[in-house]
Amino acid sequence: MTDLEAFRSETRAWLEENCPASMRTPIRGDKEMCWGGRNFEFISEDQKVWMERMAERGWTVPTWPKEYGGGGLDKEEAKILAAEMRRIKARSPLTSFGIWMLGPALLKFGTHEQKLEHLPKIARGEIRWCQGYSEPNAGSDLASLATKAEDKGDHWIVNGQKVWTSYADQADWIFCLVRTDNSGTKHHGISFVLFDMESEGVSTKPIKLISGYSPFCETFFDDVKVFKSNLVGEENAGWSIAKYLLTHERTGISDMGMPTPLNMLAKDKLGTGDDGKLAESMLRHQIADHEIDAAAFVFTLERAKDEAKAGGDMGAFSSMLKYYGTEINKQRHELIVKTNGSDGLEWEGQYSNDGDIARSWLRTKANSIEGGTSEIQLNIVSKRILDLPA
Amino acid sequence: MALVLNEEQQLLKESADGFFAEKAPISQLRELRDSRSEAGFSAELWSEMAEMGFAGLLVDEENGGTDFGVMGAGIVAEAMGKTLSASPYLASAVVSAAVLKGAASDAQKAELLPAIAAGEKIVTLAIDESAHHRPENTVLKATADGDGYVLSGMKTFVCDGHVADAFLVVARTSGEKGDTSGLSLFLVEKGGAGLIVDRTIMADSRNWAKITFEGVRVSGDALVGPLDGAYDAIEPALDQARIIVAAELLGIAQECLDRTVEYLRERKQFGVVIGTFQGLQHRAAHLFSEIEVTRSAVLKAMQMADAGGDVRWFASLAKAKACKTAELATNEAIQMHGGIGMTDEFDIGFFIKRARILQSLFGDFNYHADRFASCSSY
Numbered sequence: 114m115t116d117l118e119a120f121r122s123e124t125r126a127w128l129e130e131n132c133p134a135s136m137r138t139p140i141r142g143d144k145e146m147c148w149g150g151r152n153f154e155f156i157s158e159d160q161k162v163w164m165e166r167m168a169e170r171g172w173t174v175p176t177w178p179k180e181y182g183g184g185g186l187d188k189e190e191a192k193i194l195a196a197e198m199r200r201i202k203a204r205s206p207l208t209s210f211g212i213w214m215l216g217p218a219l220l221k222f223g224t225h226e227q228k229l230e231h232l233p234k235i236a237r238g239e240i241r242w243c244q245g246y247s248e249p250n251a252g253s254d255l256a257s258l259a260t261k262a263e264d265k266g267d268h269w270i271v272n273g274q275k276v277w278t279s280y281a282d283q284a285d286w287i288f289c290l291v292r293t294d295n296s297g298t299k300h301h302g303i304s305f306v307l308f309d310m311e312s313e314g315v316s317t318k319p320i321k322l323i324s325g326y327s328p329f330c331e332t333f334f335d336d337v338k339v340f341k342s343n344l345v346g347e348e349n350a351g352w353s354i355a356k357y358l359l360t361h362e363r364t365g366i367s368d369m370g371m372p373t374p375l376n377m378l379a380k381d382k383l384g385t386g387d388d389g390k391l392a393e394s395m396l397r398h399q400i401a402d403h404e405i406d407a408a409a410f411v412f413t414l415e416r417a418k419d420e421a422k423a424g425g426d427m428g429a430f431s432s433m434l435k436y437y438g439t440e441i442n443k444q445r446h447e448l449i450v451k452t453n454g455s456d457g458l459e460w461e462g463q464y465s466n467d468g469d470i471a472r473s474w475l476r477t478k479a480n481s482i483e484g485g486t487s488e489i490q491l492n493i494v495s496k497r498i499l500d501l502p503a
Numbered sequence: 504m505a506l507v508l509n510e511e512q513q514l515l516k517e518s519a520d521g522f523f524a525e526k527a528p529i530s531q532l533r534e535l536r537d538s539r540s541e542a543g544f545s546a547e548l549w550s551e552m553a554e555m556g557f558a559g560l561l562v563d564e565e566n567g568g569t570d571f572g573v574m575g576a577g578i579v580a581e582a583m584g585k586t587l588s589a590s591p592y593l594a595s596a597v598v599s600a601a602v603l604k605g606a607a608s609d610a611q612k613a614e615l616l617p618a619i620a621a622g623e624k625i626v627t628l629a630i631d632e633s634a635h636h637r638p639e640n641t642v643l644k645a646t647a648d649g650d651g652y653v654l655s656g657m658k659t660f661v662c663d664g665h666v667a668d669a670f671l672v673v674a675r676t677s678g679e680k681g682d683t684s685g686l687s688l689f690l691v692e693k694g695g696a697g698l699i700v701d702r703t704i705m706a707d708s709r710n711w712a713k714i715t716f717e718g719v720r721v722s723g724d725a726l727v728g729p730l731d732g733a734y735d736a737i738e739p740a741l742d743q744a745r746i747i748v749a750a751e752l753l754g755i756a757q758e759c760l761d762r763t764v765e766y767l768r769e770r771k772q773f774g775v776v777i778g779t780f781q782g783l784q785h786r787a788a789h790l791f792s793e794i795e796v797t798r799s800a801v802l803k804a805m806q807m808a809d810a811g812g813d814v815r816w817f818a819s820l821a822k823a824k825a826c827k828t829a830e831l832a833t834n835e836a837i838q839m840h841g842g843i844g845m846t847d848e849f850d851i852g853f854f855i856k857r858a859r860i861l862q863s864l865f866g867d868f869n870y871h872a873d874r875f876a877s878c879s880s881y
Contacts, residue, residue, distance in 0.1 A: 410796050410799075416798075436788075437792050490788075499788060499791060
C-alpha cells in the first residue's frame with residue numbers, strides 16, 4: 114500500500130468514528146454553519162464536538178503548517194481528506210473568514226509572531242474575524258477608501274466608517290484597510306491592520322436585507338487605538354495585501370462546494386414519469402441546461418487548482434471564477450424557487466423552516482455584488498487577461 | 504489525474520497549432536470553395552497530416568498508429584478548428600478509427616486500421632437518416648441473403664461521403680424503428696452495384712453526402728461487430744467522436760474570441776479604439792469565461808474517455824457545452840466586428856458556418872442536454 118492509500122484508509126476510519134451522524138446531513142442555510150468565535154452558540158453538542166475533534170487534528174485548516182494549528186497536509190492528502198469527507202457527506206467543521214481570507218494573507222505577509230498569535234485561534238474556532246474593506250464612498254472603487262489612521266508613534270488613532278462588513282456584530286477581530294497616507298495616488302497610503310472589535314470606539318449596526326436577515330453591518334470607528342505591531346506587511350503598502358486577499362475571497366465565493374444536485378431536489382419535489390424523466394418537462398430542460406454549466410464550472414475549479422499547483426499564477430483568473438461561480442449560484446437558487454413553486458416563497462413557519470428556500474434565494478443576490486461586483490470582475494478580465502485598453 | 508495537459512500533449516498541441524497555421528490556413532478552405540474543388544480537400548495536406556501521425560492518433564502502434572488517444576485527437580481537432588482546415592481527419596481518423604477499434608474483429612482491424620493511419624484509405628460512418636441524429640430510428644434494412652446481406656435504404660449527413668473508399672453503415676437487421684437493439688454495422692466498399700453517392704454542398708463548404716443503397720450486396724464478413732448489437736457496440740466510439748467534435752468547436756470559439764479581441768484593440772470610432780468601451784469589454788470577457796468553462800468540460804471528457812469506462816455523461820456534457828459556447832462565440836464575433844463581420848471577404852463568416860454543422864453532428868445541444876439529464880437519472 115502506498116503512503117497515500119494508507120492515509121486514505123486511516124482518514125476514512127477516523128472520520129467514520131469521529132463524525133457525528135447529525136453532521137452528515139446537508140447544511141440548511143447560514144444559520145446551521147459553524148462559524149466559531151467567543152460568542153458563538155453551537156446549534157448542537159454534535160456541532161461542537163465535530164469542530165473540536167477536527168481542530169485537534171488540524172483538519173479545520175488541513176494545509177496550514179502544524180505549528181500554526183494546521184494539519185500540515187500536502188495537496189494530495191488534502192484532496193483525499195476532502196474526498197473522504199464528501200463520501201460520508203460530512204459538514205464543514207468550521208467556516209470562517211479567518212480560514213479562507215485572513216489566513217492565506219497572514220501566511221504570506223505576516224510575521225512569525227503574527228502567525229503564532231492569530232492562526233491557531235482561527236484554526237480552533239476561538240476567534241471570529243470580519244473584513245473591513247468597503248466604505249460608503251468606496252464600494253467598487255475600493256482604493257478610494259478614506260478611513261483615517263493618524264500616526265501617534267507606537268500606535269494609530271483610527272476614525273471612519275466601513276459598510277457591508279459581514280457579521281461585524283458577531284466578530285471578535287477585524288482585518289481592516291485604513292488610510293495612513295494621503296499624499297500619493299489612491300492605491301498608495303493604504304495599510305492593512307488588525308484589531309479587536311472590543312476596542313474602545315468600535316460600534317456596529319446591522320443592516321436588514323431583503324432576506325429579512327442582517328448578515329451585513331455598518332461599522333464605525335471613533336478614535337480607535339491600534340498598535341503598530343498589528344500592521345501586516347509594510348505601512349502604506351496594504352493594497353497589494355488587499356488584492357491578494359481578494360483573489361482568495363473571489364476563489365472562495367466561487368467555490369460553493371458540491372451542493373445537493375438540483376435535479377435531486379426537483380425529483381423529490383415533483384417526481385418522475387414512467388420514462389424516468391422529471392415530470393415537468395420545461396423545468397427539466399432548464400435544470401439540464403443549468404447543470405451542464407454547473408458541472409463544467411466544477412471542472413474549471415479543478416483545472417484552476419491543478420494549474421496553480423503546476424506553477425501557473427491564478428491571478429486575474431480568479432475574477433473569472435468569481436463572476437461565473439456567483440452567476441451559476443444565483444441561477445441555481447432561481448431554479449430551486451421555481452422547482453418549489455408557491456411553497457418556495459413561504460416566509461415563516463415550520464413547514465418551510467422559516468422560509469429557508471426564499472431567504473437563501475434572496476441571499477444569493479449579494480453573491481455577484483460582494484467581493485467585487487460581476488461588472489468589476491469583467492473589467493478585470495478584459496484588462497488583465499484580454500489586454501483591452503482602459 | 505491533474506486536469507492539465509502533460510508534457511507530451513503540450514508538445515503535440517504546439518506542433519499541431521504550428522502545422523495547421525502554416526499548412527492549412529483558412530485561405531485554403533476559401534480556395535477549395537471558390538474553385539469548386541471536386542475532392543473538397545487537399546490531398547497534399549492530407550498526406551502531410553498522415554506523415555505527422557495525425558491520421559493514426561486513435562490507432563494503436565501495432566496497427567501503425569501513434570496511439571495518442573482521445574486526448575491527442577482532441578488536441579489536433581482543436582487546432583483544426585482554429586484554421587478550419589479541410590481534410591478527411593474527422594470522418595476517417597476519428598470516427599471510423601474509433602468505431603473499428605471498438606467493434607471490429609482483429610482481422611478487420613489489421614486490414615483497415617493501418618491503411619487509415621497511413622491516410623491511404625478514407626473510411627466514413629453512415630449513420631443518420633433524417634435531419635436529426637437519432638441512431639435508434641435507423642430503418643435502412645440489411646436482409647440476409649445466402650452467405651451475405653443486401654442493404655436497402657438511404658443515409659444522409661455522411662462526412663466525406665463522396666471521397667470515401669469505404670463506408671461503415673448502420674443498418675437494421677431486426678426490430679423496428681426506435682429500437683436500440685436490432686442494429687448491425689456493415690463495411691461497404693465504394694463502387695458496388697446499387698450504391699449511389701450524392702455530394703451535398705452545405706453551408707460550411709466541407710464534404711458531406713447523401714447515400715442511397717438500392718439492394719447493395721455485401722459478403723458475410725462485411726459484418727463489423729455483433730449482429731443486432733451495433734448500437735451498444737459503437738456508442739462508446741460515437742462518444743469519443745462527440746468529444747473530439749466538441750474540441751473542434753472549442754477551437755472555433757477560441758479563434759473567434761482571439762480575432763474579435765484583436766479587432767477591438769485596433770478598430771477606432773469616436774476617435775478611440777472600440778476596445779475601450781465597457782459595453783464591448785464585458786461581452787468579450789463573458790465570452791472568455793464561457794470558453795474557459797467549456798475547455799474544462801472538454802478536457803475532462805477527453806481524460807475520462809482515455810481512462811475507459813462509461814463516458815456517456817461526460818461526452819454529452821462536453822458536446823452540449825461546446826455547442827452552446829460555439830453558438831455564442833460565432834454570433835458575438837460577427838456582432839462585435841460590425842458590418843465587416845457580415846462580408847464574405849472577411850473570414851469570420853466561415854467559423855459560424857462550420858460551427859453550426861458541427862453543432863448538429865452526432866447530436867445537437869438539445870439531444871445532449873436530454874441525454875445528460877437521462878444519464879443523471881432525471
